[in-house]
Amino acid sequence: MNKVVSGADEAIRDIEDGMTLMLGGFGMCGLPEKTILALVKKGVKDLTCISNNAGVDDFGIGLLLHQHQVKKMISSYVGENAEFERQLLSGELEVELIPQGTLATRCMAAGYGMPAIFTPAGIGTEVAIGKEVRNFNGKDYLMEMAFDADFAIVKAWKGDRLGNLVYRSTARNFNPVMAMAGKITIAEVEELVEPGELDPDNVHTPGIYVHRIFQGENYEKRIEQRTVRKRDN
Amino acid sequence: MLDKTGIAKRIAKEVKDGYYVNLGIGIPTLVANYIPDDVDVILQSENGLLGMGPFPFEGEEDPDTINAGKQTITKLAGSAVFDSAMSFGMIRAKKVNLTILGAMEVSENGDIANWKIPGKMVKGMGGAMDLVASAENIIVAMQHVNKAGESKLLPNCTLPLTGIKCVKKIVTELAVLDVLPEGGFKLLERAPGVTVEEIKAATAGKLIIEGDIPEMVI
Numbered sequence: 001m002n003k004v005v006s007g008a009d010e011a012i013r014d015i016e017d018g019m020t021l022m023l024g025g026f027g028m029c030g031l032p033e034k035t036i037l038a039l040v041k042k043g044v045k046d047l048t049c050i051s052n053n054a055g056v057d058d059f060g061i062g063l064l065l066h067q068h069q070v071k072k073m074i075s076s077y078v079g080e081n082a083e084f085e086r087q088l089l090s091g092e093l094e095v096e097l098i099p100q101g102t103l104a105t106r107c108m109a110a111g112y113g114m115p116a117i118f119t120p121a122g123i124g125t126e127v128a129i130g131k132e133v134r135n136f137n138g139k140d141y142l143m144e145m146a147f148d149a150d151f152a153i154v155k156a157w158k159g160d161r162l163g164n165l166v167y168r169s170t171a172r173n174f175n176p177v178m179a180m181a182g183k184i185t186i187a188e189v190e191e192l193v194e195p196g197e198l199d200p201d202n203v204h205t206p207g208i209y210v211h212r213i214f215q216g217e218n219y220e221k222r223i224e225q226r227t228v229r230k231r232d233n
Numbered sequence: 234m235l236d237k238t239g240i241a242k243r244i245a246k247e248v249k250d251g252y253y254v255n256l257g258i259g260i261p262t263l264v265a266n267y268i269p270d271d272v273d274v275i276l277q278s279e280n281g282l283l284g285m286g287p288f289p290f291e292g293e294e295d296p297d298t299i300n301a302g303k304q305t306i307t308k309l310a311g312s313a314v315f316d317s318a319m320s321f322g323m324i325r326a327k328k329v330n331l332t333i334l335g336a337m338e339v340s341e342n343g344d345i346a347n348w349k350i351p352g353k354m355v356k357g358m359g360g361a362m363d364l365v366a367s368a369e370n371i372i373v374a375m376q377h378v379n380k381a382g383e384s385k386l387l388p389n390c391t392l393p394l395t396g397i398k399c400v401k402k403i404v405t406e407l408a409v410l411d412v413l414p415e416g417g418f419k420l421l422e423r424a425p426g427v428t429v430e431e432i433k434a435a436t437a438g439k440l441i442i443e444g445d446i447p448e449m450v451i
Contacts, residue, residue: 122366171296221297228293230290
Protein backbone atom coordinates (compact mmCIF):
# COMPACT_ATOMS: atom_id res chain seq x y z
CA MET A 1 0.00 0.00 0.00
CA ASN A 2 1.37 3.38 -0.96
CA LYS A 3 -0.48 6.64 -0.29
CA VAL A 4 2.39 8.90 -1.24
CA VAL A 5 1.64 11.60 -3.82
CA SER A 6 4.21 13.82 -5.50
CA GLY A 7 3.17 16.99 -3.72
CA ALA A 8 0.38 19.35 -2.80
CA ASP A 9 -0.77 19.89 -6.40
CA GLU A 10 -1.40 16.19 -6.93
CA ALA A 11 -2.95 15.84 -3.49
CA ILE A 12 -5.63 18.43 -4.29
CA ARG A 13 -6.15 17.40 -7.92
CA ASP A 14 -9.87 16.66 -7.41
CA ILE A 15 -10.76 19.47 -5.01
CA GLU A 16 -13.41 21.44 -6.85
CA ASP A 17 -15.39 24.66 -6.49
CA GLY A 18 -18.03 24.53 -3.78
CA MET A 19 -16.46 21.76 -1.70
CA THR A 20 -16.20 21.62 2.08
CA LEU A 21 -12.67 21.41 3.48
CA MET A 22 -11.37 20.89 7.00
CA LEU A 23 -8.03 22.53 7.66
CA GLY A 24 -5.98 21.59 10.72
CA GLY A 25 -3.94 23.96 12.87
CA PHE A 26 -4.39 26.43 15.69
CA GLY A 27 -3.47 29.86 14.44
CA MET A 28 -0.29 29.32 12.43
CA CYS A 29 0.70 26.31 14.52
CA GLY A 30 0.36 22.94 12.81
CA LEU A 31 -1.12 24.57 9.72
CA PRO A 32 -1.07 22.65 6.39
CA GLU A 33 0.70 25.57 4.78
CA LYS A 34 1.87 23.78 1.61
CA THR A 35 -1.59 22.51 0.69
CA ILE A 36 -3.11 25.94 1.33
CA LEU A 37 -0.59 27.48 -1.07
CA ALA A 38 -1.57 24.89 -3.70
CA LEU A 39 -5.27 25.75 -3.22
CA VAL A 40 -4.43 29.43 -3.68
CA LYS A 41 -2.55 28.60 -6.89
CA LYS A 42 -5.34 26.35 -8.19
CA GLY A 43 -7.89 29.09 -7.57
CA VAL A 44 -10.79 26.83 -6.53
CA LYS A 45 -13.58 28.95 -5.15
CA ASP A 46 -16.86 28.95 -3.21
CA LEU A 47 -15.16 26.79 -0.60
CA THR A 48 -16.59 26.11 2.82
CA CYS A 49 -13.63 25.98 5.20
CA ILE A 50 -13.82 24.42 8.65
CA SER A 51 -10.82 25.59 10.65
CA ASN A 52 -10.36 26.95 14.15
CA ASN A 53 -9.00 30.27 12.87
CA ALA A 54 -8.96 32.19 9.62
CA GLY A 55 -5.24 32.80 9.32
CA VAL A 56 -3.65 36.23 9.24
CA ASP A 57 -3.83 38.64 6.32
CA ASP A 58 -0.85 37.24 4.44
CA PHE A 59 -0.56 33.65 5.64
CA GLY A 60 -2.65 30.52 5.95
CA ILE A 61 -6.36 30.71 5.18
CA GLY A 62 -6.01 34.49 5.01
CA LEU A 63 -4.50 33.94 1.54
CA LEU A 64 -7.64 32.11 0.39
CA LEU A 65 -9.82 34.86 1.85
CA HIS A 66 -7.81 37.52 0.15
CA GLN A 67 -8.58 35.94 -3.24
CA HIS A 68 -12.25 35.52 -2.35
CA GLN A 69 -12.02 31.74 -2.67
CA VAL A 70 -13.98 31.15 0.52
CA LYS A 71 -17.77 31.30 0.55
CA LYS A 72 -18.19 30.26 4.15
CA MET A 73 -15.93 29.93 7.18
CA ILE A 74 -16.75 27.75 10.18
CA SER A 75 -14.38 28.79 12.97
CA SER A 76 -14.22 29.54 16.69
CA TYR A 77 -11.91 32.56 16.75
CA VAL A 78 -11.02 34.96 13.98
CA GLY A 79 -9.50 37.84 15.91
CA GLU A 80 -6.23 38.40 14.09
CA ASN A 81 -7.39 38.90 10.54
CA ALA A 82 -8.46 42.38 9.41
CA GLU A 83 -9.53 41.25 5.92
CA PHE A 84 -11.65 38.51 7.44
CA GLU A 85 -13.35 40.95 9.78
CA ARG A 86 -13.97 43.34 6.89
CA GLN A 87 -15.56 40.63 4.69
CA LEU A 88 -17.62 39.43 7.63
CA LEU A 89 -18.97 42.83 8.63
CA SER A 90 -19.69 43.75 4.98
CA GLY A 91 -21.55 40.48 4.41
CA GLU A 92 -19.27 39.25 1.58
CA LEU A 93 -18.34 36.20 3.61
CA GLU A 94 -20.69 33.83 5.37
CA VAL A 95 -19.36 32.95 8.79
CA GLU A 96 -20.50 30.45 11.37
CA LEU A 97 -18.74 31.00 14.68
CA ILE A 98 -18.98 28.01 16.98
CA PRO A 99 -17.41 27.13 20.32
CA GLN A 100 -13.94 25.64 20.00
CA GLY A 101 -14.79 22.47 21.88
CA THR A 102 -17.89 22.02 19.76
CA LEU A 103 -15.76 22.41 16.63
CA ALA A 104 -13.28 19.77 17.82
CA THR A 105 -15.96 17.38 18.99
CA ARG A 106 -18.00 17.63 15.78
CA CYS A 107 -14.81 16.55 13.97
CA MET A 108 -14.29 13.75 16.48
CA ALA A 109 -17.87 12.55 16.06
CA ALA A 110 -17.38 12.28 12.28
CA GLY A 111 -14.20 10.28 12.78
CA TYR A 112 -15.89 7.98 15.28
CA GLY A 113 -18.93 7.41 13.08
CA MET A 114 -21.36 9.16 15.43
CA PRO A 115 -24.01 11.43 13.89
CA ALA A 116 -24.20 13.95 16.72
CA ILE A 117 -22.94 14.90 20.16
CA PHE A 118 -24.42 16.74 23.14
CA THR A 119 -22.59 19.64 24.74
CA PRO A 120 -23.54 22.35 27.22
CA ALA A 121 -21.44 24.93 25.32
CA GLY A 122 -23.66 27.67 23.94
CA ILE A 123 -26.78 26.95 26.03
CA GLY A 124 -28.62 30.24 26.54
CA THR A 125 -26.65 32.00 23.79
CA GLU A 126 -27.23 32.73 20.11
CA VAL A 127 -25.26 29.56 19.29
CA ALA A 128 -28.28 27.58 20.54
CA ILE A 129 -30.76 29.16 18.12
CA GLY A 130 -32.54 26.51 16.06
CA LYS A 131 -30.81 23.59 17.77
CA GLU A 132 -32.36 20.74 19.69
CA VAL A 133 -31.89 20.97 23.46
CA ARG A 134 -31.95 17.85 25.62
CA ASN A 135 -31.90 17.70 29.38
CA PHE A 136 -29.72 15.04 31.01
CA ASN A 137 -29.56 14.78 34.80
CA GLY A 138 -31.00 18.25 35.24
CA LYS A 139 -28.66 20.06 32.87
CA ASP A 140 -29.38 21.31 29.33
CA TYR A 141 -27.24 20.23 26.38
CA LEU A 142 -27.25 21.24 22.72
CA MET A 143 -27.32 18.60 20.04
CA GLU A 144 -24.50 19.34 17.59
CA MET A 145 -24.11 17.39 14.35
CA ALA A 146 -20.97 15.64 13.14
CA PHE A 147 -19.24 17.51 10.33
CA ASP A 148 -19.53 16.25 6.78
CA ALA A 149 -16.41 17.38 4.90
CA ASP A 150 -15.29 16.41 1.41
CA PHE A 151 -11.63 16.75 2.32
CA ALA A 152 -9.66 17.01 5.54
CA ILE A 153 -6.24 18.59 5.16
CA VAL A 154 -3.81 18.16 8.02
CA LYS A 155 -0.17 18.77 8.85
CA ALA A 156 1.93 16.27 10.79
CA TRP A 157 5.56 16.11 11.83
CA LYS A 158 6.29 12.63 10.50
CA GLY A 159 4.34 10.14 8.47
CA ASP A 160 4.93 6.93 6.51
CA ARG A 161 3.63 5.79 3.13
CA LEU A 162 0.81 3.88 4.88
CA GLY A 163 -0.47 7.19 6.22
CA ASN A 164 0.47 6.72 9.88
CA LEU A 165 1.08 10.13 11.42
CA VAL A 166 2.94 11.61 14.38
CA TYR A 167 2.49 15.25 15.41
CA ARG A 168 4.93 17.44 17.30
CA SER A 169 4.11 19.39 20.46
CA THR A 170 1.07 21.70 20.33
CA ALA A 171 1.11 21.54 16.52
CA ARG A 172 -1.10 18.50 17.15
CA ASN A 173 -4.23 20.55 18.08
CA PHE A 174 -7.09 19.94 15.61
CA ASN A 175 -5.06 17.80 13.20
CA PRO A 176 -5.78 14.30 14.62
CA VAL A 177 -9.55 14.82 14.89
CA MET A 178 -9.77 16.41 11.44
CA ALA A 179 -7.63 13.64 9.93
CA MET A 180 -10.30 11.19 11.10
CA ALA A 181 -13.19 13.22 9.75
CA GLY A 182 -12.66 13.77 6.02
CA LYS A 183 -14.14 11.64 3.27
CA ILE A 184 -10.66 12.04 1.81
CA THR A 185 -7.80 13.04 4.10
CA ILE A 186 -4.63 14.68 2.84
CA ALA A 187 -1.64 14.78 5.17
CA GLU A 188 1.41 16.93 4.56
CA VAL A 189 4.41 16.05 6.70
CA GLU A 190 7.78 17.52 7.46
CA GLU A 191 9.42 14.14 7.15
CA LEU A 192 8.21 11.12 5.19
CA VAL A 193 9.66 7.94 6.69
CA GLU A 194 9.62 4.25 5.84
CA PRO A 195 7.08 1.90 7.44
CA GLY A 196 8.64 0.60 10.64
CA GLU A 197 10.36 3.84 11.51
CA LEU A 198 7.39 5.09 13.52
CA ASP A 199 6.87 3.32 16.84
CA PRO A 200 3.39 1.72 16.61
CA ASP A 201 2.81 2.59 20.28
CA ASN A 202 3.30 6.25 19.48
CA VAL A 203 1.35 6.68 16.25
CA HIS A 204 -1.18 9.49 16.78
CA THR A 205 -3.27 8.99 13.62
CA PRO A 206 -3.53 5.43 12.29
CA GLY A 207 -3.01 5.27 8.52
CA ILE A 208 -6.53 3.97 7.83
CA TYR A 209 -7.76 7.56 8.17
CA VAL A 210 -5.25 9.01 5.69
CA HIS A 211 -5.63 8.72 1.92
CA ARG A 212 -2.82 10.87 0.51
CA ILE A 213 0.48 11.92 2.03
CA PHE A 214 3.41 14.02 0.88
CA GLN A 215 6.49 15.64 2.32
CA GLY A 216 6.47 19.44 2.24
CA GLU A 217 9.67 21.39 1.76
CA ASN A 218 10.97 24.46 3.60
CA TYR A 219 8.26 24.94 6.17
CA GLU A 220 7.91 28.56 7.14
CA LYS A 221 6.15 27.79 10.47
CA ARG A 222 5.34 31.39 11.15
CA ILE A 223 5.01 32.53 14.77
CA GLU A 224 1.95 34.66 15.49
CA GLN A 225 2.93 36.06 18.91
CA ARG A 226 6.64 35.83 19.60
CA THR A 227 6.94 36.07 23.38
CA VAL A 228 10.24 35.55 25.20
CA ARG A 229 11.84 36.17 28.58
CA LYS A 230 15.26 37.67 29.18
CA ARG A 231 17.97 35.37 30.41
CA ASP A 232 18.93 37.64 33.31
CA ASN A 233 15.45 37.23 34.83
CA MET B 234 -7.26 51.26 42.66
CA LEU B 235 -5.46 48.31 41.10
CA ASP B 236 -3.62 48.18 37.81
CA LYS B 237 -3.73 45.04 35.65
CA THR B 238 -0.85 43.54 37.59
CA GLY B 239 -2.69 44.19 40.83
CA ILE B 240 -5.79 42.41 39.56
CA ALA B 241 -3.63 39.45 38.51
CA LYS B 242 -1.90 39.38 41.92
CA ARG B 243 -5.22 39.39 43.78
CA ILE B 244 -6.63 36.57 41.61
CA ALA B 245 -3.45 34.53 42.16
CA LYS B 246 -4.51 34.23 45.81
CA GLU B 247 -7.58 32.26 44.69
CA VAL B 248 -5.42 29.58 43.09
CA LYS B 249 -5.09 26.61 45.43
CA ASP B 250 -2.49 23.88 45.72
CA GLY B 251 -3.25 20.93 43.45
CA TYR B 252 -5.46 22.85 41.02
CA TYR B 253 -5.54 22.41 37.27
CA VAL B 254 -6.14 25.95 35.97
CA ASN B 255 -7.13 27.40 32.60
CA LEU B 256 -6.11 31.01 32.06
CA GLY B 257 -7.74 33.17 29.41
CA ILE B 258 -6.05 35.81 27.27
CA GLY B 259 -5.05 39.18 28.78
CA ILE B 260 -5.03 39.81 32.54
CA PRO B 261 -5.72 36.11 33.31
CA THR B 262 -2.46 35.14 31.60
CA LEU B 263 -0.59 37.43 34.02
CA VAL B 264 -1.95 35.48 36.99
CA ALA B 265 0.60 32.72 36.32
CA ASN B 266 3.40 35.12 37.28
CA TYR B 267 2.06 35.62 40.82
CA ILE B 268 1.14 32.12 41.98
CA PRO B 269 3.28 31.49 45.10
CA ASP B 270 6.06 28.90 44.80
CA ASP B 271 4.51 26.69 47.48
CA VAL B 272 1.23 26.44 45.53
CA ASP B 273 1.64 23.59 43.07
CA VAL B 274 -0.65 24.05 40.07
CA ILE B 275 -0.74 22.76 36.51
CA LEU B 276 -1.82 25.16 33.78
CA GLN B 277 -4.05 23.86 31.00
CA SER B 278 -3.91 25.53 27.60
CA GLU B 279 -6.93 24.58 25.54
CA ASN B 280 -5.01 24.20 22.30
CA GLY B 281 -3.76 20.97 23.82
CA LEU B 282 -1.25 21.23 26.66
CA LEU B 283 -1.13 20.46 30.36
CA GLY B 284 1.89 21.83 32.16
CA MET B 285 2.37 25.17 30.42
CA GLY B 286 5.70 26.73 31.30
CA PRO B 287 7.00 30.31 31.02
CA PHE B 288 7.90 32.11 27.82
CA PRO B 289 11.05 30.68 26.18
CA PHE B 290 14.41 32.41 26.44
CA GLU B 291 15.18 34.61 23.47
CA GLY B 292 16.34 32.44 20.58
CA GLU B 293 14.67 29.30 21.94
CA GLU B 294 11.18 29.96 20.57
CA ASP B 295 9.54 26.88 19.08
CA PRO B 296 6.78 27.62 16.53
CA ASP B 297 5.22 24.25 17.37
CA THR B 298 4.84 25.14 21.06
CA ILE B 299 2.28 27.86 21.73
CA ASN B 300 -0.52 28.63 24.16
CA ALA B 301 -4.15 29.40 23.37
CA GLY B 302 -3.21 33.07 22.92
CA LYS B 303 -0.80 31.89 20.17
CA GLN B 304 2.17 33.06 22.25
CA THR B 305 5.38 31.05 22.19
CA ILE B 306 5.71 29.19 25.49
CA THR B 307 7.64 26.26 26.96
CA LYS B 308 6.67 22.85 28.26
CA LEU B 309 7.67 21.70 31.73
CA ALA B 310 8.95 18.38 33.01
CA GLY B 311 5.78 16.32 33.24
CA SER B 312 3.87 18.19 30.54
CA ALA B 313 1.37 16.34 28.38
CA VAL B 314 0.23 17.20 24.85
CA PHE B 315 -3.13 16.13 23.40
CA ASP B 316 -5.55 17.03 20.64
CA SER B 317 -8.29 19.66 20.75
CA ALA B 318 -11.13 17.17 21.28
CA MET B 319 -9.47 15.69 24.36
CA SER B 320 -8.63 19.18 25.60
CA PHE B 321 -12.29 20.14 25.66
CA GLY B 322 -13.18 16.67 26.88
CA MET B 323 -11.26 17.31 30.10
CA ILE B 324 -12.90 20.75 30.36
CA ARG B 325 -16.41 19.36 29.79
CA ALA B 326 -15.77 16.52 32.25
CA LYS B 327 -14.87 19.12 34.92
CA LYS B 328 -11.30 17.95 35.39
CA VAL B 329 -10.11 21.58 35.26
CA ASN B 330 -10.60 23.09 38.74
CA LEU B 331 -10.49 26.80 38.00
CA THR B 332 -11.12 28.96 34.94
CA ILE B 333 -10.02 32.61 34.88
CA LEU B 334 -11.14 34.75 31.97
CA GLY B 335 -11.90 38.29 30.89
CA ALA B 336 -15.33 39.77 30.15
CA MET B 337 -17.04 42.73 28.55
CA GLU B 338 -20.10 42.40 30.80
CA VAL B 339 -21.25 40.26 33.73
CA SER B 340 -24.82 40.23 35.00
CA GLU B 341 -25.96 39.95 38.61
CA ASN B 342 -27.12 36.37 37.97
CA GLY B 343 -23.69 35.33 36.65
CA ASP B 344 -24.25 35.62 32.89
CA ILE B 345 -21.16 36.63 30.93
CA ALA B 346 -20.64 38.37 27.58
CA ASN B 347 -17.17 38.48 26.07
CA TRP B 348 -17.09 37.54 22.41
CA LYS B 349 -18.99 39.93 20.18
CA ILE B 350 -20.16 43.52 19.81
CA PRO B 351 -22.81 43.41 17.06
CA GLY B 352 -21.83 45.44 14.01
CA LYS B 353 -18.47 46.47 15.50
CA MET B 354 -16.32 43.62 16.66
CA VAL B 355 -16.53 39.92 16.04
CA LYS B 356 -13.57 37.93 17.22
CA GLY B 357 -15.39 34.75 18.11
CA MET B 358 -15.89 32.83 21.31
CA GLY B 359 -12.88 30.56 20.96
CA GLY B 360 -13.00 28.16 23.87
CA ALA B 361 -14.82 30.52 26.23
CA MET B 362 -18.32 29.09 25.69
CA ASP B 363 -17.10 25.57 26.39
CA LEU B 364 -15.21 26.70 29.48
CA VAL B 365 -18.04 28.70 31.05
CA ALA B 366 -20.64 26.03 30.28
CA SER B 367 -18.75 23.34 32.16
CA ALA B 368 -16.43 24.94 34.72
CA GLU B 369 -17.67 24.93 38.30
CA ASN B 370 -15.31 27.65 39.46
CA ILE B 371 -15.08 30.71 37.21
CA ILE B 372 -13.35 33.95 38.14
CA VAL B 373 -13.68 36.96 35.86
CA ALA B 374 -10.84 39.48 35.63
CA MET B 375 -11.95 42.78 34.15
CA GLN B 376 -12.23 46.54 34.48
CA HIS B 377 -15.23 47.65 36.55
CA VAL B 378 -16.35 50.17 33.92
CA ASN B 379 -15.82 50.35 30.16
CA LYS B 380 -13.94 53.06 28.26
CA ALA B 381 -17.13 55.15 28.10
CA GLY B 382 -17.33 55.03 31.89
CA GLU B 383 -20.33 52.67 31.93
CA SER B 384 -20.56 49.87 34.46
CA LYS B 385 -19.72 46.35 33.26
CA LEU B 386 -21.49 44.80 36.27
CA LEU B 387 -25.11 44.93 35.13
CA PRO B 388 -28.62 43.77 36.04
CA ASN B 389 -28.66 42.02 32.63
CA CYS B 390 -26.02 41.75 29.93
CA THR B 391 -26.71 43.84 26.82
CA LEU B 392 -24.15 42.11 24.54
CA PRO B 393 -24.53 38.60 23.08
CA LEU B 394 -23.96 36.08 25.85
CA THR B 395 -21.09 33.65 26.18
CA GLY B 396 -22.76 31.66 28.94
CA ILE B 397 -25.48 31.87 31.57
CA LYS B 398 -25.41 31.69 35.38
CA CYS B 399 -21.78 30.67 35.48
CA VAL B 400 -19.55 33.42 36.93
CA LYS B 401 -18.76 32.89 40.62
CA LYS B 402 -16.33 35.69 41.41
CA ILE B 403 -15.17 38.97 39.85
CA VAL B 404 -11.96 40.87 40.49
CA THR B 405 -11.76 44.41 39.12
CA GLU B 406 -9.50 47.42 39.67
CA LEU B 407 -11.96 48.50 42.39
CA ALA B 408 -13.19 45.40 44.18
CA VAL B 409 -13.56 41.67 44.73
CA LEU B 410 -17.16 40.50 44.44
CA ASP B 411 -18.97 37.17 44.63
CA VAL B 412 -21.90 36.51 42.32
CA LEU B 413 -24.53 34.97 44.58
CA PRO B 414 -26.54 31.93 43.40
CA GLU B 415 -29.77 33.83 44.14
CA GLY B 416 -28.49 36.86 42.18
CA GLY B 417 -26.54 39.97 43.13
CA PHE B 418 -22.93 41.09 43.43
CA LYS B 419 -21.77 40.65 47.02
CA LEU B 420 -18.96 43.07 47.81
CA LEU B 421 -16.12 41.23 49.58
CA GLU B 422 -13.11 43.54 49.39
CA ARG B 423 -12.19 47.07 48.31
CA ALA B 424 -9.03 47.83 46.33
CA PRO B 425 -6.51 49.97 48.23
CA GLY B 426 -7.73 53.57 48.46
CA VAL B 427 -11.16 52.82 46.99
CA THR B 428 -14.33 53.65 48.96
CA VAL B 429 -17.56 51.68 49.08
CA GLU B 430 -19.27 54.74 47.59
CA GLU B 431 -17.00 54.62 44.54
CA ILE B 432 -17.80 50.93 44.04
CA LYS B 433 -21.52 51.65 44.39
CA ALA B 434 -21.27 54.36 41.75
CA ALA B 435 -19.48 52.02 39.33
CA THR B 436 -21.86 49.07 39.77
CA ALA B 437 -25.15 49.12 37.85
CA GLY B 438 -26.34 45.68 38.97
CA LYS B 439 -27.63 44.78 42.44
CA LEU B 440 -24.80 45.34 44.90
CA ILE B 441 -24.97 43.65 48.29
CA ILE B 442 -22.98 45.26 51.08
CA GLU B 443 -22.96 43.67 54.52
CA GLY B 444 -20.96 45.18 57.39
CA ASP B 445 -17.52 46.71 57.00
CA ILE B 446 -15.83 45.91 53.71
CA PRO B 447 -12.13 45.23 54.24
CA GLU B 448 -9.41 46.58 52.00
CA MET B 449 -7.79 43.81 50.00
CA VAL B 450 -4.38 42.52 50.96
CA ILE B 451 -2.10 41.76 48.03
